[in-house]
Amino acid sequence: MDKTQLRQSIREWVKMDIEASALKQKLRTLNQAKKEISARLLVVMKDENIDEIDLNQDGKLIRQVKKTKQSLNKKQLMASLSTYYKNEDEAQKTAEYLLNSRVEKINESLCKK
Numbered sequence: 001m002d003k004t005q006l007r008q009s010i011r012e013w014v015k016m017d018i019e020a021s022a023l024k025q026k027l028r029t030l031n032q033a034k035k036e037i038s039a040r041l042l043v044v045m046k047d048e049n050i051d052e053i054d055l056n057q058d059g060k061l062i063r064q065v066k067k068t069k070q071s072l073n074k075k076q077l078m079a080s081l082s083t084y085y086k087n088e089d090e091a092q093k094t095a096e097y098l099l100n101s102r103v104e105k106i107n108e109s110l111c112k113k
Contacts, residue, residue, distance in 0.1 A: 074099060 045063045053061040081091035
């Protein structure tokens with residue numbers, strides 16, 4: 001790649017980055033509006049005990065209830081292991097092993113500042 005091609009590639013990259021930023025901003029605005037409307041719809045559907053609404057040819061709007069577990073952090077891990085082992089030293093060793101054995105993932109990317 002010669003200097004002219006490099007400059008052209010950089011210009012294209014910057015132009016695409018600017019366009020992507022504008023689209024991301026619009027997407028953020030749309031998602032925020034959608035989130036607010038969803039919250040209102042969920043309240044009404046829950047109050048009226050409605051599980052799904054038929055949208056004719058666009059499918060159905062379904063209220064789903066999912067239970068999820070909170071992410072595990074060092075403080076919670078230590079508390080749980082201390083309770084399980086009834087021994088602070090054993091809990092500390094196990095927690096350190098688990099925290100240190102996590103796989104590290106490396107990602108590379110370009111960004112403009």
